[in-house]
Amino acid sequence: MEPQQLAGSGDAPPKQVAQAMDRLGRAARLIAEIRLGADRILEALLVSNENPRLSEKAAELTLGEEDAMRRHFLDLRTVGKQLEDSGVLSGALRSRGNSWGLHMPLVCPDGAVVAYAWKRQLAGQAGASAVDRARLALKAFSDQKRRFFPQLEDDQLNRSNNDTIKFPPTKRPRLSHRPTQSPNIDSTEQKPMLADILKSIQTEAPGVTISTCQRLEWSKRAESLASTMNDSSLEQPKEQILSNLSGSFNEVAVIELVASGVFRVLVSLHPAGSTDPDAVAFFSPNEGGSYLHSRGMSVHHVFKHVTEYADKALQYFQSSDPNKALSHLLSWICSHQSLFTKNCSKCSKLLAMDKSLALLLPPVHRPYLLNSKDHDQDFATAYHIGCSSYDV
Amino acid sequence: MTVKWLMHFQPNQGTTLTSQVMAEACAVAESFPGVSRDGRWRSAMTFYRAVPRDQSLPAPSDLPRDLIGISLHDLPNEYLFVMRSQRLILRAHSSVQTVMDKLQSYKGRFFINFEGLQYKWGDFKLRIGKCLYNPNEALRGIVMEVEYLPLSSMDKSQRVMEEFYEIWREAVASKLLAGQFINTEVNFVEYGLGDSYTPQHTAVLYGMCVVQVIASSNKNQ
Numbered sequence: 001m002e003p004q005q006l007a008g009s010g011d012a013p014p015k016q017v018a019q020a021m022d023r024l025g026r027a028a029r030l031i032a033e034i035r036l037g038a039d040r041i042l043e044a045l046l047v048s049n050e051n052p053r054l055s056e057k058a059a060e061l062t063l064g065e066e067d068a069m070r071r072h073f074l075d076l077r078t079v080g081k082q083l084e085d086s087g088v089l090s091g092a093l094r095s096r097g098n099s100w101g102l103h104m105p106l107v108c109p110d111g112a113v114v115a116y117a118w119k120r121q122l123a124g125q126a127g128a129s130a131v132d133r134a135r136l137a138l139k140a141f142s143d144q145k146r147r148f149f150p151q152l153e154d155d156q157l158n159r160s161n162n163d164t165i166k167f168p169p170t171k172r173p174r175l176s177h178r179p180t181q182s183p184n185i186d187s188t189e190q191k192p193m194l195a196d197i198l199k200s201i202q203t204e205a206p207g208v209t210i211s212t213c214q215r216l217e218w219s220k221r222a223e224s225l226a227s228t229m230n231d232s233s234l235e236q237p238k239e240q241i242l243s244n245l246s247g248s249f250n251e252v253a254v255i256e257l258v259a260s261g262v263f264r265v266l267v268s269l270h271p272a273g274s275t276d277p278d279a280v281a282f283f284s285p286n287e288g289g290s291y292l293h294s295r296g297m298s299v300h301h302v303f304k305h306v307t308e309y310a311d312k313a314l315q316y317f318q319s320s321d322p323n324k325a326l327s328h329l330l331s332w333i334c335s336h337q338s339l340f341t342k343n344c345s346k347c348s349k350l351l352a353m354d355k356s357l358a359l360l361l362p363p364v365h366r367p368y369l370l371n372s373k374d375h376d377q378d379f380a381t382a383y384h385i386g387c388s389s390y391d392v
Numbered sequence: 393m394t395v396k397w398l399m400h401f402q403p404n405q406g407t408t409l410t411s412q413v414m415a416e417a418c419a420v421a422e423s424f425p426g427v428s429r430d431g432r433w434r435s436a437m438t439f440y441r442a443v444p445r446d447q448s449l450p451a452p453s454d455l456p457r458d459l460i461g462i463s464l465h466d467l468p469n470e471y472l473f474v475m476r477s478q479r480l481i482l483r484a485h486s487s488v489q490t491v492m493d494k495l496q497s498y499k500g501r502f503f504i505n506f507e508g509l510q511y512k513w514g515d516f517k518l519r520i521g522k523c524l525y526n527p528n529e530a531l532r533g534i535v536m537e538v539e540y541l542p543l544s545s546m547d548k549s550q551r552v553m554e555e556f557y558e559i560w561r562e563a564v565a566s567k568l569l570a571g572q573f574i575n576t577e578v579n580f581v582e583y584g585l586g587d588s589y590t591p592q593h594t595a596v597l598y599g600m601c602v603v604q605v606i607a608s609s610n611k612n613q
Contacts, residue, residue, distance in 0.1 A: 260545070261543065261544065261545030261547065261548040261587070261588075262543075262545075262548055284541075284542040284543065285543075285544065285545075286394065286542075286543075286544045298542075300515050300541055300542040301514050301515050302515055302542055303542060340543065340548050340549060340551060340552050341548070341551050349555065350551050350552060350555045351552060351555040351556060351559065353424075353425070353559075355425070357426070357514075358425040358426025358514070359426055359513075359514035359515070360513065360514055360515075360516065360556070360559070361514070361515075362552065
């Protein structure tokens with residue numbers, strides 16, 4: 001183990017930065033050691049399961065690994081404390097006056113380590129690093145899962161023994177025990193096209209304006225919404241119709257639904273151009289800014305609660321009817337046009353005081369359970385949080 | 393801009409309005425769970441009257457004789473004028489008051505200040521304030537402004553605001569205040585204002601509300 005270097009706050013900033021980088025490196029190595037240790041323990045368990053004669057040796061190995069892992073965890077805790085004290089994890093030292101223009105390296109919430117805080121501004125770095133990191137993490141976990149828990153193998157994943165893994169097309173929750181619906185795609189049922197889904201939703205809900213765009217286009221549009229909202233002297237401009245119903249839908253990653261004066265909802269598709277929704281968020285029509293995206297959260301309580309409930313609805317639609325998840329989700333979203341006018345189906349009032357949240361809210365829970373005849377689903381009822389009897 | 397409703401307190405027949413009522417109204421607001429105080433607020437209103445240049449000539453009939461000027465608490469850089477007879481509203485930069493002083497075509501006849509406490513309650517903002525007649529600081533009335541932050545459409549927020557108004561009235565009645573809050577009803581279409589809420593709507597609301605407050609305070613004196 002390397003000797004502990006005592007870093008006083010009297011040290012010059014360059015030395016502090018160097019020490020911080022060094023500690024971050026050590027932390028990363030410790031984390032890797034821990035991961036390897038977990039691998040070894042799982043392997044030992046597997047071996048002893050397959051080969052009872054080797055179980056004693058496996059037990060010894062496991063105990064040895066356990067000791068090593070414990071030491072690694074203790075070291076990691078020490079390093080973590082040092083990093084925290086030196087302000088790396090919280091960015092606390094960035095505002096210090098005598099930092100010589102240098103900043104402590106910052107560990108950002110998505111795991112990226114940035115040596116100098118201003119580098120974070122460089123285009124694409126943040127997003128790219130988060131996506132890469134997520135991809136690598138998924139690969140590591142999937143490898144581990146495939147190796148040690150093959151009985152949980154998803155039928156659609158490639159069963160060949162090569163090491164490269166196909167990035168699964170969607171995230172599907174493992175609700176494989178539903179008696180009526182199977183998670184396997186029924187090859188006789190064709191997946192509907194995105195354009196058809198949008199057209200049918202548009203006819204079903206004429207009060208809602210639907211538009212689509214690519215992910216990067218959306219972030220520009222979200223920013224422009226912020227500046228439009230600030231200029232309150234103008235009447236709200238007519239929504240720009242970005243949908244290209246005649247053009248190709250291969251790159252579409254964001255669907256925007258706007259019910260004038262009621263809501264703006266963002267649904268993201270993953271992968272782009274598919275009909276698989278992966279996130280949804282509700283906002284007020286007068287909100288704008290870079291936080292407006294399908295994984296963002298509104299500043300208003302009513303929309304925060306509807307978004308939380310929408311997440312559950314999305315998971316339900318994905319697991320019970322993956323082919324039609326997008327159609328169901330969009331229909332369900334459109335039923336919220338009456339969010340501020342429809343009384344609760346239980347207490348018949350519009351506003352109700354939620355005692356636990358200490359807020360006055362309209363009915364924000366609209367049940368999403370599908371009945372077995374899945375057409376003519378109108379999602380017509382609405383409940384206050386306290387009146388809702390569902391526990392989904 | 394987000395939707396606002398404006399109410400004023402109408403004291404019961406035979407009772408006079410005192411500062412105690414203001415304290416009681418604030419206590420009602422604070423009795424709701426989850427309400428948090430959010431500072432103070434202040435708006436000011438000036439009643440202008442036209443100053444004829446030449447006393448011998450009759451005043452031109454198309455010029456308004458009276459003008460209301462309002463400076464709103466949430467728009468410190470702006471000043472709004474309401475011409476009730478012509479149903480016109482003008483939005484200007486706050487420096488127009490200096491211009492008015494220099495021009496002397498309209499002179500401020502009397503002044504009303506609104507000041508009080510502001511509360512945040514979930515997606516609602518409440519402002520309860522005294523309506524004070526300048527310069528002697530006589531209490532003319534009590535107003536309450538309710539703002540619903542998620543919505544800007546008057547039409548879509550109508551039911552929400554109505555229900556809030558009912559909840560508020562019930563709470564006030566249960567705390568036995570000597571009077572009730574009356575909502576200011578305005579036909580915005582007459583002023584050429586649309587469904588999307590703007591500061592002009594606020595100006596018109598205050599204009600109408602003050603007229604009712606003054607009428608009710610004159611009746612009770």
